[in-house]
Structure formats: structure tokens, C-alpha cells
Amino acid sequence: MAGLLFTPLAWASLSLLLDFRKGRCVSWLGMVIQVLVSLALWYAVMERGGFSYALGGWEAPLGIALRVDGLAVTFVLLTAAVATACGLHAGFYLDACKPWQRYFWPLFWFLWAGLNGVWLGADLFNLYVSLELISLAAVGLVALGGEAAALRAALRYLFAALLGSLAYLLGVALLYGRFGTLSLALIDEQLASCEPALIVALLLMLAGLALKTALFPLHGWLPPAHGIARSPVSALLSGLVVKASFYIAARLWLELGDRLGSPWLAQSIGALGAAAVVWGSWLAFRQPHLKQVVAYSSVAQIGYLFLLFPLTFAVAEPVSLLAQQGITLQVISHALAKAAMFLAAGNLILSIRSKRVDALAGVSHFLPFSLFSFGLAGVSLMGLPPSGGFAAKWLLLQASLASGQWWWVGVLLLGGVLAAAYVFRIYRASFLEVGDSDDFYHPPQSLEAIPMILALLALGLGLVAEPVLSVLSLPFEVTADVNEAQL
Amino acid sequence: MSSALLYALAGVALCGIGLAGFLLLNHLLRRLLAFNLIGSGVFLVLVGLAQHRGGPDPVPQALVLTGIVVAIAATALAVVLIRRYFHLTGRTSFKAESEGDGGGAGS
Structure with a gap:
């Protein structure tokens, strides 16, 4: 369970010390471990259903609470499959002679850690931290080529991602100010009536996440960034990274939308x-x-x-x-x-x-x-x-x-x-x-x-x-x- | 007006100023500073609003500390990218060639 978060982080630090070829061998070993751990978690959920898990025995609000259900474990497994495929492909595709390629592996592993953090995160602030980890790693991967066009795309991506994260965080701040908790499940229980401040909070969070998911008309940053990155990187970004912010938006909507949403909001998001x-x-x-x-x-x-x-x-x-x-x-x-x-x-x-x-x-x-x-x-x-x-x-x-x-x-x-x-x-x-x-x-x-x-x-x-x-x-x-x- | 509300409103005002700067300015460094201003506003709301339960609440202070670390990391990455971009192209904004590939608030 904890391995899903710590293995990528450990491998990220480890591969930072190695050059591209050695990093490749180490990373392939890590991918095998990740796939096995993901499969084990999948079987655990199949056997006894979803469960909550306090990382290191520390309970919320001080510790990091994780929440595993069928949806989360499916996405963990999907991430393991797609990221492994991209990692294997990158091992052959990237030119091992260029010195800057060695930074691919640390960024790749940080990205994976962030993705698992989003799928398993149970409280709103840890989701923010995971989202930022994903954004920073993804921007680094886009900029990996080092050409002016790649840098330009990476900067546009970074600015869009940062603005989206801050809008989300402002929504989190308003929710915390009202409820005094960050757990989505607890907020869901305490939420009785519809207050204007809470609607503003939900709108801010959804707008920020929509910007990060590149919903029309906020998609301007996506095609340059995904188009200019190396192919394995584009595959990771398009396949997994944009799904992370959508996943959070969907979870928010499914938990809080029935009370805070309105027909016109639902219809206009659908229209976009x-x-x-x-x-x-x-x-x-x-x-x-x-x-x-x-x-x-x-x-x-x-x-x-x-x-x-x-x-x-x-x-x-x-x-x-x-x-x-x-x-x-x-x-x-x-x-x-x-x-x-x-x-x-x-x-x-x-x-x-x-x-x-x-x-x-x-x-x-x-x-x-x-x-x-x-x-x-x-x-x-x-x-x-x-x-x-x-x-x-x-x-x-x-x-x-x-x-x-x-x-x-x-x-x-x-x-x-x-x-x-x-x-x-x-x-x-x-x-x-x-x-x-x-x-x-x-x-x-x-x-x-x-x-x-x-x-x-x-x-x-x-x-x-x-x-x-x-x-x-x-x-x-x-x-x-x-x-x-x-x- | 309670002090909690005062802090929150000041935070929202900072966010507004930062957002205006983010959308209206062209210079990349200035936009980065505007982003930092929004971040400070959000942190002020986070710490300020949570005070009303009799005395300060330690949880948002820990969150803001984490948030500051994240913001510093993001700023550092952006500064490195901007510097490299300036070295390669001599430009400090996207303006000269950014027409024609779609709008979007983040562009």
C-alpha cells in the first residue's frame, strides 16, 4: 500500500544519481515492482472491498489518509500499465548519448508518485500537493528537449497549471474555513444546506481543475505541450496526467454536486x-x-x-x-x-x-x-x-x-x-x-x-x-x- | 467586522490583484510575481478564515508551510525555464509569436 507511493519516490531519488543507461536498468526493475504491487492491491480490494489506510499509523489531520476503492485501484493498475509501456518505450526511444536524457527517469518516477497520490488521496490538501508534484514533473518532462519551442510550451503549461492549482487551493481554503476539515467524506456529511460561499468554493475548484484538464475553452496550453514533447512523454501526459485533475473534479462533483450544483451549471459544463x-x-x-x-x-x-x-x-x-x-x-x-x-x-x-x-x-x-x-x-x-x-x-x-x-x-x-x-x-x-x-x-x-x-x-x-x-x-x-x- | 473576515477579504483582494496581473502582463517574470501574489492571497485566506474557532488553528499553518514549499519549487522551476528561454531566444514574453494557436486563460 505505502509501497505505491514510496517506491516511485525512492526510485526517483535513486535514478537521479545514475546516468541514462544505468537509470534504465534500475527503472525497469522498479516498474516490475510497481506492477506487482498494483496487482496485489487489486486482489486485496477484490477480496475484501475498499478500505481506508492511515500512512505510517498517523491519523488525519496530521497524517496522510489514503482511501482505496474499486475506482482508485483500477486507476492505479491503469497507471502501472500505461507508465510501464511508456517507460519501456522511452528506454529504447530516447537517445542515450545526450547528457540531459538522464533526467528523464527521476521526472518519470516523480510523475508516477504524484499520480498514485491523486488516485489514493483522501483529503483535499494532499490532493493539491500530488497535483503540484504531477505538474512540476510534467513540465520538466516537456522541457526535456531544451529547445526554445519546447521551453515555450513548457512555460505556458507551467503557468496554466499553477493558476489552476491556486484556484483549486483557494476553494480548499474556503471549504476549510467553513468546515474545519479537509476530508472529503467528513465535508460530505456536514454539508446540509446550500450556501453562496460554498458554491463559490466549488466553482473555483472546478474552474481550476478544468484549466488543468484542458477543458474547452481553456485548452490553449495543451496542444503545444503535448505536441512538442518526446513521444513517450506525450503518451504519459495525454494518457494519464490530464486524467488526474479530472478525477478530482469528478470526485468533488459526485460527493458535493448534488447539493451545491445547479442544473444550469451541470448543463453548461456539459456544453463546454x-x-x-x-x-x-x-x-x-x-x-x-x-x-x-x-x-x-x-x-x-x-x-x-x-x-x-x-x-x-x-x-x-x-x-x-x-x-x-x-x-x-x-x-x-x-x-x-x-x-x-x-x-x-x-x-x-x-x-x-x-x-x-x-x-x-x-x-x-x-x-x-x-x-x-x-x-x-x-x-x-x-x-x-x-x-x-x-x-x-x-x-x-x-x-x-x-x-x-x-x-x-x-x-x-x-x-x-x-x-x-x-x-x-x-x-x-x-x-x-x-x-x-x-x-x-x-x-x-x-x-x-x-x-x-x-x-x-x-x-x-x-x-x-x-x-x-x-x-x-x-x-x-x-x-x-x-x-x-x-x- | 471580525478579524478573520478582514484577513480573508485582504487575501481575496491580493488574489484579485495577482489574477489581474497574471492575465494582463506580458513579461514572463512579472507574470511569475503575479502568480506569487495570488499564492500569498490564498495562504492568507487559509490561515485567516480558520481563526474563528477561538484562537489560531495549527492545521492550516502546517498546510501553508507545505504550500509555501510547493510555491518556491514551482517558482524556481519557472525562473530556470524563463532564463533558459531568454538565453535561447532573447525574448521575455510569448507575445511575438503567440497569435494563431488558440486562446485560453493560461496562454
């Missing part, structure tokens, strides 16, 4: 999400650079997540559960598919030595494997069966019809069509026969295998959606019982 789906997909279709296409596609896919807000507000319990399951599946399938897509795009860029989409002509002969992974990931983003994206959209479709909010159905369908448009644009460019360009670099086999595995996972998620979701929804009640027993 819908606008992100359409606008992000359209911009993805228009980008001249391959990685910008994938980055704008992230803006669009993040938009779907914010449909959680209208679909769980003032609706019947089963409908709300349906929407939550749909959003969770969307988070998992997008994390897997987008990581696969960025890694495959990295291979294609390595091969054609150019970042432009129109330079892809003819690459289908030379790198069919990577191109196929890119397409498989695209299938999940489009939401075609049997992918995880399809299962997620199917659940969201059912939730929006059952709650009478039929207008979101149009967004789901249009988003799928637009996703198909930008994926097929890449395919069209790579099957063009221009002739004279047969000068392609072949990346090693292992680089091609990793995105393939991730894409297959995203594709197969739709087939195993039922068992995954049962683990998600079952332990929730057990957690509630445990909390009540302790109080």
Missing part, C-alpha cells in the same frame, strides 16, 4: 465538453503536423469526460451509475488508445524524419506495423465495436437517453464521425504513392511492439468491460460500510 468534442476534432482534422493531430484529438476526447456532470446531476441512481461506468471506461480506453497512438506516431516520425502529415507518403510499405497500431487505437477513439471506446459511448448513450437529455446523443455520434475523419486523413496520407522517397529509417522491433500491445488492450477492453465494471461498482458500498463502521 460538447464544444470541446466538436472543436477539438475539427482542429485535429486541420493540423499540418502528425503529433498536433493526436494532441487536438486529446482535447476532443477529454470533452466526452465532462458529460459526466450533466448525466449524473439530479437523475435516478441507476442512470447516474451508468454514466459513471461509461466515463470510467472512457478514461481507461482513452488512456490506452492515446498512449498507443502517441507511441506509434513517435515511431512514424522517427521513420520519416519529419513531423508533417504530408511527409507520411509511402510509409505504409515500410512501417505497416506501427501504422496498424495507430489505426487500432483510432478505432477505439472513433468508438467502433468491439473497442473500449465503443462500450464507453454505448453506456453514455444509454445514460443520456434514460435521463431524457437526448441532445448529448448528437455530440457522441458527431464526435465519432469527426474522429474517423482525422484518423482516415493520416491513413490517406500514408498510402499515397509519391515515388521517389524510399529513404526510411527502421526503428527496432520492440518500439513497434509496445504501441501494438496498448492498442490491442484498448480494443479488447470492450470485450471485458463487464468484469472491469463489476470490480468498479461493487466495492463502493463496502467502502461506505467501512467508513460508517469507523465513525
